[in-house]
Amino acid sequence: MNFFLVFQNKSYHKEKSGGYLWAPQKNEKGQTFHHWTDMKKVKKGDIIFNSYDTEMLSVLVAKEDCLERERPSSLDDLKLWHKDGWMILVEYIDLVRPINYKDYMEDILKLQGEKYAPFNKIGRGNTGYLFRVSLELAEYLFQILEDTNGITKTSLVLANKQIDIEIIEDLEKELKSTISLEQTEKELIVKSRIGQTLFKKALLKQGNKCRLCGVTDERFLIASHIKKWSQSSNDERLDVNNGLLLCPNHDSLFDKGYISFDGDGTILVSESIDMSTKVFLNINGTMNIDMNERQQYYMEWHRVNIYKPR
Ligand SMILES: [Zn+2]
CATH class of the missing domain: 3.10.590.10 (ph1033 like domains)
Structure with a gap:
């Protein structure tokens, strides 16, 4: 590079x-x-x-x-x-x-x-x-970018959707070195937030609305990974098919496993949620989303590993 x-x-x-x-x-x-x-x-x-x-x-x-x-x-x-x-x-x-x-x-x-x-x-x-x-100057500028804007080289690589193997290898190395350096939790949170922002940007290009309701204000839309970020490979972390744009309400339900989706995109709602809570949280059994094959693959992972049927 x-x-x-x-x-x-x-x-x-x-x-x-x-x-x-x-x-x-x-x-x-x-x-x-x-x-x-x-x-x-x-x-x-x-x-x-x-x-x-x-x-x-x-x-x-x-x-x-x-x-x-x-x-x-x-x-x-x-x-x-x-x-x-x-x-x-x-x-x-x-x-x-x-x-x-x-x-x-x-x-x-x-x-x-x-x-x-x-x-x-x-x-x-x-x-x-x-x-x-020069490489030395680039490293220095990245340090300034990280200190002032929370932007790292990794996050820039994530921003570029067309990623080749070489860049992914760089990314892997950087992720490993991050772990060995034992950076503070705070720094890691900043990094994942930047990653989230860029992932969200890519998802917004496909549609700028909660997949389950009418929230369109970008400030409140959250780009969730269907297969958890921590469990995903580097490829999967960057794959927009592994993303679901949701409002804070629906994101929270999905993230905690109280809702998921079956193979044809129909919503699954945990039995542990009672009728009035469903109404107040704006979920009902007729909701569904369109999914392509890749999205179905990630959703199956969510159903098996995150979803709490009862
Ligand atoms: Zn929503």
Whole structure:
């Protein structure tokens, strides 16, 4: 996995809304520069820190290897460059608390390496687009991201839905090292919350409503794993089919095993819940959900291991 830093000033909002990074192959004089041609080095799963007006506002994960693509029409009014260019499709992960590079510049300059580095000797961003980030600098920036935003490298990998074996192996290693380091419970909770947020984001793309009732306010929707996170393999943890979007009420019932679903998606309700509780908790025997084959597989696990019929 490689790391980069992109200076996006003028193009940030347009590139973000389009979900990409774009750089020209040449300028009007036919010249080319490493901060453009380095786009070709970006591979699927690489991580790119952005800079907008001296602040990191987003962290980007490459969804594909770099592509040869003409300038998107939304960048036309910038009229700066040749049409032929390089494009990277990326997932933008926005920071709740932007990071001002200036606050960390002394350390950044020590860690950024000599060649093709993002900042000059006095700590100003170099003129150009994409710069290389040394492993040491990447580790340092991840530390800042974790301290300020609760974002870890693992959570960024989770954000990228198209995960290949190599990345999963990295993830496994990181999960193991987390355990051996005996990090505090608090840190682990932060990590799982971030994972939850990104998993939820993926689920919301499939439908933004509790699967059992009309709650649509995203703030109250919970992305539950059908097969418990702690019991799932890394693949299963990232599989959206292993997710169920529910309101707090229905999530609590499902999570504690008082409701589940049979093979054709009809709700199963624990006999231990009396009629009036059912009414107040908004559950009735006619409720059902659509499930594909993968979802049915996870649901069977839930029925066998979590559901309390009585
Ligand atoms: Zn609900």
